[in-house]
Structures are given as C-alpha cells and as structure tokens.
Amino acid sequence: MPVRLLRFSELNLAAWDACVAEARPAVPYAHSWWLAATAGRWEALVDVDEATGRYRALWPLPVKRRPGGRQVYQPPFTQQLGHLTHPAAPAASWADETLLSLLTARYTRFYTQLNEANSLPGPGQALAPPAPAALTLQARQTYHLDLSSPCEQLRAGYCADYRRRLRLNEAATAPLRAVELPAVEPLMALFQQTKGPAAGLRPRHYRQLRRLVAALQTRHLLEMRAVYHPLSGELLAGALLVHYRTRLIYLFAAASPEGKKAAAPLVLLDEAIRRHAGTAELILDFEGGMLPAIARFFANFGAVPVPYAALSFTQRPWYLKWMR
Structure with missing residues (x-):
C-alpha cells in the first residue's frame, strides 16, 4: 500500500505507538x-x-487551521519529529518525491524539525521536485553525551573549571546536593520568574x-531533580x-x-550524569x-554537537495561486 496522508481520525494509535517504540533513533x-499533550x-x-x-513508517504533522489554509508547526517541548521507520521495514528517504508532493499539495505553511536520522541531501544536491522553490532546510544542532563510560571517565571529560567548582562544592561545609523534586509547580514558577518572558x-x-x-509520570519516564539552598x-x-x-x-530546566x-x-x-554513568x-x-x-x-561537560534540520516552506493557498 502506498504512503498515505491521514487525518487524525484515520490514525490507528496502537499501531502508531508500536512503530515509534521500535524506530531508530x-x-x-x-x-x-x-x-496529545503538546499538540x-x-x-x-x-x-x-x-x-x-502494522505501520511501517510514519511522519507526524501537527496542524493548525488558519484562514490561509492548513499549517504544519512544531509543538512546544518537542525537539524532533520527522520521518520514522520501523526497523523491519525497507529504508526510505524523507526527501522522496512522493512524500514531498503529498505535503505541498495539502499545506500552505510548513515547519517541522526533522530527527537526526533523517539524512540530508549532500553538497550540490537539491530536494526532489515538486518541492516549492521556497522550501528551505535550516541546520540545527543538539548536544549529546555518551553515558556508557564509568563516572570517573565522564568527569575527566569536563572542562577544568567545572571539575574545580565541583571539588570546591564537595569540600564545602554545607555542599549543594541534587535531590528529588516532589512537584513540578515550583520549577515552573521559577522558570516564569527567570526565563519565562524572554x-x-x-x-x-x-x-x-x-x-x-x-x-x-504515568509511564514512569520522568525524573524531576532539584538543588535547594542548604x-x-x-x-x-x-x-x-x-x-x-x-x-x-534534558527537557526543561530553570x-x-x-x-x-x-x-x-x-x-x-x-x-544526573553520575547516577546514569556506565549505562550501556x-x-x-x-x-x-x-x-x-x-x-x-553543554560542551564543557564533554558533550558533542549532533546535527539535525528544520524543514519549512510557505506557499499561496490554492485559490490565490492564479495571481501573479
């Protein structure tokens, strides 16, 4: 069956989550x-x-309806989406002509952040037609730190100033310590007071x-940590x-x-690094x-940059395309 562009009511969410749970990365x-929480x-x-x-591949497209047409956007607290493929399915490129034609036929504005496995066109290569001339790829990056090494080795990768400040803290009479944060509200209030407006x-x-x-929390996937004045x-x-x-x-911090x-x-x-150090x-x-x-x-912890891309385009709605 060819790739289809489905509305939310047509999605099989059990098949959807099974595909995402096995996809790489x-x-x-x-x-x-x-x-559901963010979009x-x-x-x-x-x-x-x-x-x-079974879903062999999928590409989530959060959508807003606007007077000018349907618009794809990146929800908050959602770093990467893009094209995901089940490991048992044949590999396919997100830049396939069929996929791009389905997107450009339905949406007037489009912005999504691809995941790091979505390979980008090489130097001198263009996106396949019928991509609109205004389609752009913007380079983005995150930082990764491999935690599979022992704690001592990971700490040795910190910059000298970080190692010094941690030694001073550990030697203090009342050192700072990271502990469990019992509720999220104080953290959100702190963010609002400091970073929120900007x-x-x-x-x-x-x-x-x-x-x-x-x-x-329902799925036991969240760790909430805090540092309090001693x-x-x-x-x-x-x-x-x-x-x-x-x-x-590292989803949210203040x-x-x-x-x-x-x-x-x-x-x-x-x-957090010490607690998870040595995890394969x-x-x-x-x-x-x-x-x-x-x-x-982030780099001062020994983390390295990992590239991904944002894909976007803007085009006139179908009823204005005749205008010059």
Whole structure:
C-alpha cells in the first residue's frame, strides 16, 4: 500500500505507538501520548502494511487551521519529529518525491524539525521536485553525551573549571546536593520568574507542560531533580529529565540568579550524569545548543554537537495561486 496522508481520525494509535517504540533513533516526541499533550491532534504521512495493519513508517504533522489554509508547526517541548521507520521495514528517504508532493499539495505553511536520522541531501544536491522553490532546510544542532563510560571517565571529560567548582562544592561545609523534586509547580514558577518572558511561553504552554508531565509520570519516564539552598531551603535550580529507551533528555530546566552564581545547574547535571554513568547505549541529549553560550555550557561537560534540520516552506493557498 502506498504512503498515505491521514487525518487524525484515520490514525490507528496502537499501531502508531508500536512503530515509534521500535524506530531508530529513539524519538519519544512522536508517541501519540506526547503529541496529545503538546499538540492535541495531528495528521501524518503513514506507510501501512496492508496484510497486518502494522505501520511501517510514519511522519507526524501537527496542524493548525488558519484562514490561509492548513499549517504544519512544531509543538512546544518537542525537539524532533520527522520521518520514522520501523526497523523491519525497507529504508526510505524523507526527501522522496512522493512524500514531498503529498505535503505541498495539502499545506500552505510548513515547519517541522526533522530527527537526526533523517539524512540530508549532500553538497550540490537539491530536494526532489515538486518541492516549492521556497522550501528551505535550516541546520540545527543538539548536544549529546555518551553515558556508557564509568563516572570517573565522564568527569575527566569536563572542562577544568567545572571539575574545580565541583571539588570546591564537595569540600564545602554545607555542599549543594541534587535531590528529588516532589512537584513540578515550583520549577515552573521559577522558570516564569527567570526565563519565562524572554522564552515567550504563555499560560497555554504551561498547561501543555503539565499534561506532558502527567503523561510521563504515568509511564514512569520522568525524573524531576532539584538543588535547594542548604540553609534557607530556597529552590536554586531544577530540571525535568526524560529517560526513554536509549535517551536521557534534558527537557526543561530553570535556575535562579543565586543558583547560577552557586553553580547549582552544574551540580544538578553532574548528579544526573553520575547516577546514569556506565549505562550501556544511554545518551544524554541536552536538547539544545543553538545559542553559543548554551552550546559552551553543554560542551564543557564533554558533550558533542549532533546535527539535525528544520524543514519549512510557505506557499499561496490554492485559490490565490492564479495571481501573479
């Protein structure tokens, strides 16, 4: 059966999640419960095995309806989506002419962040027609740290200043320690007080995050960690980490000005790295690195940049295409 562009009501969510659960790389953002929390409903390109009903490949397409037509967007708290293939299915390129023609026929505006396994055209190669002339690929990057090595080896990969600050903290009379964060609300409040306005998050985004946290907790995939002031008990820094298959994802974090001065984010991430050190095949995905200062912070843990891409296009709705 050829690849089809399906509306949300046509999707078999059990077959969907079975495909995502086996796909490589591990992309938790594509699970139906993740998308339900962050996007609500979505459409998708799906390759269905006609004999079994199994999904051999899929491409999630969160959609907004606007007066100018249907628009694909990247939901919040969702780093990568793109084309995912079941390991038992034949390999296929996301840049296939058939897939692109289905997308350009339905959507007037399109923006999605592909996953790191979606190979990009090589130098001098163009996307297959009938891709619109305005279709663009924007290079993006995240940072990964392989956690399969022992703790001592991972710490040796930190920059000298990080190792020094951690030694000073450990030698202090009342050192900072990372502990379990019992509830997400204080962390969201801290984020609103520090990063919220600049990050552009609105009340609906915090509602989406609460739904996602609940979905992750139900599936025992969420680690909530915090660093408190040892004397006052003030929340200095906190983070949400998602442990999904071979990924530990640094999903959401915040720190107060006092926490940054005291190196609370450093203590928090070091504790997560030490706790998971020596886990075979586990990768810490810092889920960021587009801003130079953030990239340096992650690289100082020994993390390396991993590229992926954002695919976008804008075209006139069908009823205006005749205009010049």
